[in-house]
Every structure is written in C-alpha cells, then in structure tokens.
Amino acid sequence: xxxxxxxxxxxxxxxxxxxxxxxxxxxxxxxxxxxxxxxxxxxxxxxxxxxxxxxxxxxxxxxxxxxxxxxxxxxxxxxxxxxxxxxxxxxxxxxxxxxxxxxxxxxxxxxxxxxxxxxxxxxxxxxxxxxxxxxxxxxxxxxxxxxxxxxxxxxxxxxxxxxxxxxxxxxxxxxxxxxxxxxxxxxxxxxxxxxxxxxxxxxxxxxxxxxxxxxxxxxxxxxxxxxxxxxxxxxxxxxxxxxxxxxxxxxxxxxxxxxxxxxxxxxxxxxxxxxxxxxxxxxxxxxxxxxxxxxxxxxxxxxxxxxxxxxxxxxx
Amino acid sequence: xxxxxxxxxxxxxxxxxxxxxxxxxxxxxxxxxxxxxxxxxxxxxxxxxxxxxxxxxxxxxxxxxxxxxxxxxxxxxxxxxxxxxxxxxxxxxxxxxxxxxxxxxxxxxxxxxxxxxxxxxxxxxxxxxxxxxxxxxxxxxxxxxxxxxxxxxxxxxxxxxxxxxxxxxxxxxxxxxxxxxxxxxxxxxxxxxxxxxxxxxxxxxxxxxxxxxxxxxxxxxxxxxxxxxxxxxxxxxxxxxxxxxxxxxxxxxxxxxxxxxxxxxxxxxxxxxxxxxxxxxxxxxxxxxxxxxxxxxxxxxxxxxxxxxxxxxxxx
Numbered sequence: 182x183x184x185x186x187x188x189x190x191x192x193x194x195x196x197x198x199x200x201x202x203x204x205x206x207x208x209x210x211x212x213x214x215x216x217x218x219x220x221x222x223x224x225x226x227x228x229x230x231x232x233x234x235x236x237x238x239x240x241x242x243x244x245x246x247x248x249x250x251x252x253x254x255x256x257x258x259x260x261x262x263x264x265x266x267x268x269x270x271x272x273x274x275x276x277x278x279x280x281x282x283x284x285x286x287x288x289x290x291x292x293x294x295x296x297x298x299x300x301x302x303x304x305x306x307x308x309x310x311x312x313x314x315x316x317x318x319x320x321x322x323x324x325x326x327x328x329x330x331x332x333x334x335x336x337x338x339x340x341x342x343x344x345x346x347x348x349x350x351x352x353x354x355x356x357x358x359x360x361x362x363x364x365x366x367x368x369x370x371x372x373x374x375x376x377x378x379x380x381x382x383x384x385x386x387x388x389x390x391x392x393x394x395x396x397x398x399x400x401x402x403x404x405x406x407x408x409x410x411x412x413x414x415x416x417x418x419x420x421x422x423x424x425x426x427x428x429x430x431x432x433x434x435x436x437x438x439x440x441x442x443x444x445x446x447x448x449x450x451x452x453x454x455x456x457x458x459x460x461x462x463x464x465x466x467x468x469x470x471x472x473x474x475x476x477x478x479x480x481x482x483x484x485x486x487x488x489x490x491x492x493x494x495x496x497x
Numbered sequence: 498x499x500x501x502x503x504x505x506x507x508x509x510x511x512x513x514x515x516x517x518x519x520x521x522x523x524x525x526x527x528x529x530x531x532x533x534x535x536x537x538x539x540x541x542x543x544x545x546x547x548x549x550x551x552x553x554x555x556x557x558x559x560x561x562x563x564x565x566x567x568x569x570x571x572x573x574x575x576x577x578x579x580x581x582x583x584x585x586x587x588x589x590x591x592x593x594x595x596x597x598x599x600x601x602x603x604x605x606x607x608x609x610x611x612x613x614x615x616x617x618x619x620x621x622x623x624x625x626x627x628x629x630x631x632x633x634x635x636x637x638x639x640x641x642x643x644x645x646x647x648x649x650x651x652x653x654x655x656x657x658x659x660x661x662x663x664x665x666x667x668x669x670x671x672x673x674x675x676x677x678x679x680x681x682x683x684x685x686x687x688x689x690x691x692x693x694x695x696x697x698x699x700x701x702x703x704x705x706x707x708x709x710x711x712x713x714x715x716x717x718x719x720x721x722x723x724x725x726x727x728x729x730x731x732x733x734x735x736x737x738x739x740x741x742x743x744x745x746x747x748x749x750x751x752x753x754x755x756x757x758x759x760x761x762x763x764x765x766x767x768x769x770x771x772x773x774x775x776x777x778x779x780x781x782x783x784x785x786x787x788x789x790x791x792x793x794x795x796x797x798x799x800x801x802x803x804x805x806x807x808x809x810x811x812x813x
Contacts, residue, residue, distance in 0.1 A: 240763030243756070246559065367763050421754070422745035429738035437766070438737070438754055440559070447556030447683050448808060450753070492764060 185210040185382065188221040188233040194327040194345075194352035196270060200372040201234040202348075204268045218247045225375055226259045231382050233375045234268065238437075240369045242302070248373070249441050252410065252485065253451045263486035264408050266374035274299075274307050274363045277330050277343040277355040287359045296321060298329035299344035307344055310362040330355055374488070406436060406457040407468050408485035411475060415449050423478050428456050431471040457490055501526040501698065504537040504549040510643040510661075510668035512586060516688040517550040518664075520584045538567045541691055542575045547698050549691045550584065554753075556685045558618070564689070565757050568726065568801065569767045579802035580724050582690035590615075590623055590679045593646050593659040593671040603675045612637060614645035615660035623660055626678040646671055690804070722752060722773040723784050724801035727791060731765050739794050744772050747787040773806055 187205055190197040191214025201212045213230060215221040221233045237248045251259065276287075283290055296319045297311070303326055304311065311318075323329045329343035334353040342358065343349075350357050413420040428435055433456035440450040458467055468487060475482045503521055506513040507530025517528045529546060531537040537549045553564045567575065592603075599606055612635045613627070619642055620627065627634075639645045645659035650669040658674065659665075666673050729736040744751055749772035756766040774783055784803060791798045 240758055241760065243562065243758050369763050371764075415752075418750040419745055421751045422741060425738060425741050426745075429735055429742075434734040435737045436731075436764075438756060438768075440754060442556055442559050444557065447685050448687075452754075 183382070185232065186230040187212050188215045188224050188230040189213070190218060190221060190235065191215055192325055192327050192331075194330065194349040195325055196272065196346060196348075196370060197234060197236060197372070198327075199346060199348040200236070200268050200270045200370070203270065204234055204266065204372070204374055205232075218251055222251045222259050222262060222375075225262055225377050228377055228380050231376065231380050232265075233262075234372050235375060236370050237373045238371045239272075240367065240371075241306070241365060244439050246441070249439055249453060252408075252453065253441050254483075255444055255451075261377045261379045262375050263378050263484075264373050264488055265376045265486055266488045267406070267491050268372045268374065269491055270370050270372065271366075272306070272363065272368045272370055273346065273361050274303060274326070274344050275347050275350060275357045276310075276359040276362055277333055277345055277350045277353075278341075278358050279333055279336060280354055280356050282340070283356065283358060286356075290358065294318060294340050294342045296339050296341045297344065298323050298332050298341055300324065300326050300329065303344045306364060306368060307362050309364045310359075327352070371492075404457050404490045405487050406455050406490045407433070407487040409454050409456070409468075409472065409475065409482065410485060411452050411454070411479040411482040412443055412449070413452070413479050420478065421452070424452070424475060425454070427471050427474045427478070428454065430474070431467040432458055433467055433471055434458065499698070501548065502546040503528050504531045504540050504546040505529070506534060506537060506551065507531055508641055508643050508647075510646065510665040511641055512588065512662060512664075512686060513550060513552060513688070514643075515662060515664040516552070516584050516586045516686070519586065520550055520582065520688070520690055521548075534563045534567055538575050538578060538691075541578055541693050544693055544696050547692065547696050548581075549578075550688050551691060552686050553689045554687045555588075556683060556687075557622075557681060560755050562757070565755055565769060568724075568769065569757050570799075571760055571767075577693045577695045578691050579694050579800075580689050580804055581692045581802055582804045583722070583807050584688045584690060585807055586686050586688065587682075588622070588679060588684045588686055589662065589677050590619060590642070590660050591663050591666060591673045592626075592675040592678055593649055593661055593666045593669075594657075594674050595649055595652060596670055596672050598656070599672065599674060602672075606674065610634060610656050610658045612655050612657045613660065614639050614648050614657055616640070616642045616645065619660045622680060622684060623678050625680045626675075643668070687808075720773050720806045721803050722771050722806045723749070723803040725770050725772070725784075725788065725791065725798065726801060727768050727770070727795040727798040728759055728765070729768070729795050736794065737768070740768070740791060741770070743787050743790045743794070744770065746790070747783040748774055749783055749787055750774065 185208055187201050187210050189201040189212060193214055215224060218235060221235060224230045225233045235248050236245050238244050297315060298321045301322045304320060326345035327349045330345040330349040330353040333341045333343040334355045347357060411424060413424055435454060435456050437455045439453040443449040443451050472484055501524055503517050503526050505517040505528060509530055531540060534551060537551060540546045541549045551564055552561050554560050613631060614637045617638045642661035643665045646661040646665040646669040649657045649659040650671045663673060727740060729740055751770060751772050753771045755769040759765040759767050788800055
C-alpha cells in the first residue's frame, strides 16, 4: 500500500506535528507540515493529502477561531472535508537550552540565562514558573515553540533558553533543563482528524485511533460524536431553540456549541453543534433522523461526520 | 449633580472612546481611558467609575473573548457588574496623513507615502484598498488605530499615513486623505454598557440611550435583551438542552449563545445566552420565571441584566 499523507500545521516539531505523530503512530504515514490552517484544508480538499490534523479547541483558551472559520466553509471550498477522528494532547512545556550549555542541568543552574524565546501564548501558560525564576529576563516572541527550540539550539553567542515541548527538544537536539513548567497540568488541546470523503485511500482504510484504554482488562466502551453545522432564519422567533430541540428529541446529547458570524448579514451566525449518544449502540440512525428534521427548520445544514469519542475513553 | 464617570478601553480616540462618546452624548460625563478590559471592570466594581463601555462582539470577527472571560467572572471579582445598555458602532476606516502634507488631498495624491501605520486587525479590514493603492508599502503594526493617527500627526521626517477613524483624525488633528476605505461597509462592533448595581449615581439615573429612531413619525417599538450566564453538570445527558428549553418555555427567543472554558475542569463550559421577547411588553416576568427554572437545572446561573435592544431599533 502506498504511504498515507497527513497534513499538520507546521513547522516541524510543532504541537500539531506531535498530535499527527501520535494519531498515526500505528500507520505508515508521511507527516507533512503546512504553513496555515487554510493550506492544510486546501491540500485535503485537493487530495494532495489523505488526512489533516487540525487543532480545534484548547481546554484553557477555548475554541480555535481559525478552524471554526474554515469549517464554516462560507464559500463551499471544502465540500469533501469531514471529521473522522479526534486526538487530545496535553500541553507540557519544558525549558530548553543548547546542548551542553548547562551540563549540571537545572540543579546547578546559575541564573545566567539572559533571554527567553517562545510563542506569545506560551508566556501566559508558564507565568508562575517564569515569575519565580526569570523575573525581568528579556522575552522574545517567536512564531512557534518549535522555532524557539531551533533558535536556542543554534545560538552560540547569547545565553538563551526556549519554552517548548520535549518533542521539539528531541527534534532540534537541545537539552531539557526543566520539564512541566506550565501553570496548569491539565491544559489540553483537542485536534480534529479530517479526511477527504472522496479520497479512495482514506475510504479504504478504516481510520485507526490509538488503542482505547482498557479497564480491568476490558476495552472501555467508546461512544461517538458527530459535528453538525447549521444556519437559521434569525427573524423567526424560537428558530434556534427549535433546532436544538431536535437533538434532544433524537436522544443526542449536546457536548459543545460554538458560533461564528455568518458574514452574510451582521448578527447572524453559523452554529457548530457537537452531539453524541450516551449509550454505546452508535449514533447512525439518531444522527440520520436528526439531520432529516434539522433540514426542515434550518436554512443550511451540514453533516461533518461521526467519530469515536476519545475524551470519554481517556477519562474512563 | 456630579458628573458621571465612564470607563472605556483607551487610548483616547479609540473606537471604544467613540462608542462611549456616542452613548453618553446627552449626559454630562467624564470619559476615562483604561489600559485594559480588566482595568475597566475593576474600576467599575470598585465604584471608581459609574459605567464602562466594553466591546463584546464584532459582526465580522465574532465575540471578543477577553470580554466573555471577564463576564465569566470565575473568581467572583465583579459581582456588582451588570449590563444596562448596548451600542452599535459601524467601523469606518480613513487614510490619515499629517496636516498639510498633501494639500491637494487624495485627488492629487502622488504615491509618495512610504510607510503605513495601524492596529494589526485593521490591515485585514482594508485589504482591497491597500492592495490597490499601497501594494508593497511598508506596514508598521501599532497598538491601536488612535496611536497610528498620533504617530503620523507628529512625524516630520517620513511620509507616513495611518489607518484610523475620523474620530481619531479629529482628536489628533490630522488630515483625512480618503474615507471609508474598509472592505465591508457593514462591519460593526457591539459595545455593552455596564454599570455597578450598587452605585447610587447610576441607580438614580435611568440610563438614557440615544433616542430610538422614528418610523413615520412614530418612535419605533423597542424590545429588550437579557444576558444570562450558567454552567451545567456535563455528566448529565441532556443538561444543556434542558437549560435551553427553559428559555423557549417562557417565550424568550435566543439571540446569541457563546461558550468559554469553565477552567474548573477541561471541556466544561460557561454558557452566555442572550434572549429577548419578540413582543414589546417587556421581559421582566418571563426573565424572572426563566431564571427560577434555570436555577433548578444548572450548577451556577447569573442574571447579567436586561436592556433595550438597539439593533432591532436601528434595523426598523
């Protein structure tokens, strides 16, 4: 079989790269960096890749708006894209330095680092550690945590350190001075695994998630989630409540709701609803019936696919 | 009567300043710039100001996450803050230059501007104009459109131009080379007007919005909107649908739904629901009854106040 092609948001050694590597660890796949979310979506629609691994939500920062805007697909540019899986990646940050710069490690660290590099979002995620150990030290924003690791791996002049993942440290060959420097141990990013429904290669293969965890020797029962997007007639009172009622009527529990501007008229929205059945019998018929009813009360309505719930699995 | 004090997100001549000036134009008020949303919320809670005017949503970019996070009030820091009004400000950008730099105005503009200044978000909002007339010209991000206007008003060396509002041009005394250079004429920001419910000054005064528009000599009938935030037990199937059903049961139409992470446990949310009655009789009793019922099915539930719907008024 030819190798699968999987798009992720670059650069190499990004958290998206790590999520793609985790998700496809049991498959023979080429993981391909893409410069933007839109590039990854376009590559998937054009069948240049079979899958794309895209962050959609972070447990601390909330939804990733760029991803929602691509799923909104206001120009019908990504009609063949569907969700076929998800992956939860807990975000652990490390303090990295050039190999050999501090041979004694953190235990013997002498306070000589003069500059820190990371992605702007990571500063806030490590504030407790930074204010305790690096108060007043210059901070340089860079475009990714992986880039930060790359910079310190090559820097022979300054005493710089990077905040990035262990995955990035291994990729760029830096030392890890200190692990788990993030404020919140539970900060987790959820990635959607997208496929092109017309791609024969991804259709032939039933996408395999990493094995579900086992409880007492038994494989934990998995439930499924479904993503549906829709727009409603906002001038019709109760239209939104009526649409949401349909999920309940078919026994589908709402797990998330997001909205984005429709961009057709101000203050009209595209709704993103994820739903699932709590029982394990699968959602197929309930989803089909719900979609049928939704099409009666919505202006537009799109089924973005059904996949195994990995959160419930990991929480068992 | 002592003058009212109104907080807005600075600097002077920002869009928030303009929204505050519009909203309080008929009242004697001191408009006071604040460095951050959190500063404005704190000043309001501490009664250093009577009102705060805070952007909550843009028709193109969607919800303002920082504002939702302050309204989420996870630490109970702003318990006395409620919404008492709203204001819609259509975002019009202008091309500004130092007074007298181009005495012939845009008609005689010779292509000699070498640098552009504005807030990062404004580039994207004027892309059509910029790619037509300023392709390849250096772009300098600055912290606000007002700051951009200030820079070009003082710059005696470079031929710089700013993208900012007419309000900022008047404040900083620049020329307006070209008006309405934005791509979307309908790009509008909605501001919430917040008050401290314990403040006697704002309690004495019934807050006056600018007069509602008139239709055929008649004042347009206004409806009201109410903001309610709540959290639910996510382990209980149907909990969200049950909560949303309550609004419908009391005749309250859902106009927006937003979610933010609860930060208590990953993948649990704070829901922000705005609702209103389509009839004009006011929402008082329906909201009271809905809140009573909501408290039975939610974990936490907060009434953020009821105010006159200015969108319906302006759309009549």
